[in-house]
Amino acid sequence: MADEKRAVPPKLDLTPEQTAAMRRAAAMDAPDIAALPPGHPVAVLRAENAAMNARIDALAHDNELPEPPADFVxxxxxxxxxxxxxxxxxxxxxxxLYQYGVTGPSDVMWRDDDAMKKELGTISRSLQEDAGNAIIYRGRIRTLLAGLKSMTRKEDAILFPLSLRYFSDEEWYAVYDDAIDMGTAFIAPHEPWEAAEVWRKAQADAAAAKTFENGKIQLPTGELAVRELRAMMKLLGVDITFIDAADHLRYFENEGKVFARPKLALGRPVYDCHPTQIVPVVKNLLADFKAKRRDHMTIFRRIAGKPIGVRYHAVYDDDGTYLGAVEFVQDFTEALEHFQK
Structure with missing residues (x-):
């Protein structure tokens, strides 16, 4: 992927908010980056750069010693x-930035980032194989460390100020929201950005209020027509069974066809779908799920000579309310054959 040529996204039509931001960007003075509130994406990225630079400086010093320290690798x-x-x-x-037609700095940085990630991977693999290779790679390590540090200066001087000139508050809130799942580099998890957290809650409340609109199911990360969802589920190759909070079977997808799943079972108590000797096990499992004594159980065994995995998961709402349980049944024959080659 690193040496794969990237296609520059086409310039999109600007929204009124983006057009206004462009006008603001052309007129405004350089933003005061140091005054950004805690948790703002740029504040976090700059903190990551500062922490990385401290590590780079220490490594650059040790890289010039006759023998690198024991913990260098x-x-x-x-x-x-x-x-x-x-x-x-x-x-x-x-x-x-691409959406605003600002492509130059990003194109150059993306190219350089890819080159440095590739070099970082190459040197890392060599050092993992033999720590003594640190001396052999001394020149390449020196060049890489200099490149990484140079990129932090470019980000601070070009990328971040440009972004602050163009992006609206709501766009920064959206960046903050996505960045949470990506984590942090070189620093501890950052403190929340209060304004963005208010926006996130409002977005979550609005999404929760909508379940079906314009013929599509509304989800926190997008929307799907029912036929699109059904077509996707059929591609999974996994048996899926959902049992509601009252222990009734409400849904199944039987594309894996490990166990039979008759439609007549829909709406029935799940206990009616199991042999008598298994019912106490099922009851205990669901009772544990409801009491939150455990939230999953996994079983691997051979069924009809095939390696089958059966996973049971409790399903809870965002507020922790028990919604039911889901069972996934998967045939691992193809995966095992692949790894045994």
Whole structure:
């Protein structure tokens, strides 16, 4: 992927908010980055850069010693956390700049990021094979460390100020929201950005209030027509069974066809779908799910000569309310054959 040529996304039609932001960007003075509120994406990215630079300086010093310290390799490998930093920059910040037609800085940075990630991977693999290779790679390590540090200066001087000039508050809230799942690099999890948290709650409340609109199921991460959802579920190749909070079978997808699933079973108590000797096990499992004594159970065994995995998971709402249980049944024959080649 690193040496794969990236296609520049086409410039999109600007929304009124983006057009207004462009006008503001042309007129405004350089933003005061140091005054950003705690948790703001740029504040976090800059903190990551500062922490990485401290590590780079220490590694650069040790790289010039006749013999690198014993922990040199471990500290060098820790630099791979920069991939998280670059992922946030490349997946969240750069695409928004593209939408405003600002492509030059991002194109150059993306190319350089890819080259450095590739070099970082090459050197890391060599050092993992033999720590003594640190001396052999001394020149390449020196060049890589200089490149990584140079990129932090470019981000601070070009990318971040540009982004702050163009992006609206709501766009920054959206960047913050996505960045949470991506984590942080070189620093501890950051404190919440209060304004963005208010926005996130409002978004979550609005999404929860909508379940079906314009013929599509409304979900927190998008929308799907029922036929689209059904077509996707059929591609999974996994048996899925959902039991509601009252222990009634409400839904199944039987594409894996490990166990028979008659439609007549829909709406029945799940206990009616099992042999008598199994019913106490099922009752105990569901009771544990409801009481939150455990939230899953996994069983692997051969069924009809095939390696089958059966996973039971409790399903809870965002507020912790028990909604039911789901069973996944999967035939692992193909996966095992692949790894045994």
């Amino acid at each position: 471990e500290r060098f490998l820790a630099l791979n956390a920069v991939r998280t930093h670059y992922m946030k920059k490349e997946e969240l910040v750069m695409p928004l």
